Amino acid sequence: MSDLTLAAAQTLVATALRTARERNLKPLCVVVYDARGALKSFAAEDGTSLRRGEIARGKANGALALGLGSRAIAKRAQEQPEFVAAVSHVVGPEALVPVAGGVLVRDGEGRVVGAVGISGDTSDNDEICALAGIEAAGFNGDTGA
Known part of the structure; x- marks a missing residue:
């Protein structure tokens, strides 16, 4: 299994932000966690x-x-608003945001090695930037689609 290293997380963030600038999107915040939920990298563009x-x-x-x-x-x-509301209550309101832009990072064998979350533009655009960063870092993105 490939680990999500600091270098890979930094590549992910840099590529996500570069993708946002190439698309002229609003300023973004990007967060990357490893599989255990430890923060690997974070960036907030000026103007977020x-x-x-x-x-x-x-x-x-x-x-x-x-x-x-x-x-x-x-x-x-x-489909199940009560379930998501209950989970949000259990884990806390900042621990679950149910919109696109949170992408699982999987290695070549399909194992989860981390997750990235992006916010700042539309959720669809946030997700596009996350996927670009994940790919640049050598992993596969799982949006849940």
Whole structure:
């Protein structure tokens, strides 16, 4: 199994932010956790709005906690709002943000090695940047789609 190293996490963040600038997106916050939930890397671009970092953390935390990309968590929130509300209550409101932009990081064998959460633009654009960063770092992204 490949570990999500600091160098890989930094590549992920740099590529996600470069992708955002190439697409002329709003300023982003990017958070990367390893498989055990330890913070590996974080960046907040100049001009991000207040609490974007917490939202990015919630997207990544939720993906790790439930083993689902946050796109799947968003779908589940629509289908089973009571479940997602209950999980949010148990883990805390900043630990689960059920919208796209929280992506599981998988190695070549499909094992979860971490998660990335991005917030700042639309959730779909956040997810696009996460996937670009994950790929650049040599891993596969799992959005839950």
